[in-house]
Amino acid sequence: MPAVPPSLPPDCAGIGLRAEHHAALPALRPDIGFVEVHAENYFGRGGAPWHWLRQARALYPLSLHxxxxxxxxxDPLRPEHLRRLRELIDDLQPALVSEHLSWSSVDGRFANDLLPLPCTREALAHVVARVQQAQEALGRTILLENLSSYLRFDADEMPEWAFIAEVARRSGCGVLLDVNNLYVSAHNHGFNCADYLDALPCASIAQYHLAGFTHRRFDDGSEILIDTHSRHVAEPVWALYAEVLRRFGPRPTLVEWDADLPPLPTLVAEAQHAAALMRRHTAETADACPA
Structure with a gap:
């Protein structure tokens, strides 16, 4: 049987570890709470990437995303993918394991993107069954992340926030609340972030993500926000994060930065700012529900 996974303190903040920072992390040993990696990048379990991941795991708790x-x-869930992910989990004992509330494949052909689901009762039942199947295969509760999105489906029967809350309730999975994705989607679709937050079950929220976005402006004067993970966390996202902390309290928080990567200390400073906001919240209030 695998060992009991380590737990993370609710007020810790970490960084997404990318190849450009592999060597800098053990050299600098920054003051962060954990590191997170994309699980599929390490299915090969060899070479330089595996070496650096083992180095990072020796220094910090780990989250697999x-x-x-x-x-x-x-498409059926792929047994080989689940097997490799289970082996990685059993070997590295991550504190958190997460995925996305999305789809990517049709008839075995994969899009290089995380695509939104129609929020229908049929899709809800389908996702719940799949999450339960994955959790049984992995021997772990997983967290599901809300996407940033740029379109809606005419077939929607409920808002996204009701959909994800019901998936968590029925499947027993946790919620990874991506605050940047929430802000981006709210801007793009014109809904109120408060409505989204009102619907989420506090006890299911186990992690937060923060990241940067970019603006895409059109000739007619309209614009959308795109979740590019290529900038500092924007001020309105920090403000929304403060509201999330007020409602739900601290949770392990990750800062993602995947394109136009800065030096490691810049990324670490973003995570340390998130940690400081959580400490400030803890000092100022004890009203949020427990983690």
Whole structure:
């Protein structure tokens, strides 16, 4: 039987570990709470990437973040993918294991993207069954992350916040609340972030993500926000994060930065700012529900 996974203190903040920072992390040993990696990048379990991941795991708790399960697809879950992910989990004993509330494949052909689901009763039942199947195969509760999105489906029967809350309730999974994705989607679709937060079950929220976005402006004067993970966390996202802390309290918080990567100390400073906001919240209030 695998060992009991380590737990993270609720007020810790970490960084997404990318190849450009592999060597800098053990050299600098920054003051962060954990590191998170994309699980599929290490399925090969060899070479330089595996060496650096083992180095990082020796120094920090680990979170595994998947991008390839395609939980919303109609294609069957792939046993080989689940097997490799389970082996990685058993070997590295991550504190958290997460995936996305999305789909990516049709008839075995994968899009290089995380695509949104229609919020229908049929899709809800399908996703719940798939999450339960994945959790049984992995021997772990997983967290599901809300996407940033740029379109809606005419077939939607409920808002996204009701959909994800019901998936968590029925499947027993946790919620990874990506605060940047929430802000981006709210801007793009014109909904109120408060409505989204009102619907989420506090006890299911186990992690937060923060990241940067970019603006895309059109000739007619309209604009959308795109979740590029290529900038500092924007001020309105920090403000929304403060509201999330007020409602739900601290949770392990990750800062993602995947493109136009800065030097490691810049990324670490973003995580340390998140940790400082959590400490400030803890000092100022004890009203939030427990983690």
């Amino acid at each position: 998947g991008v390839g399960l395609s939980l919303g697809s109609a």
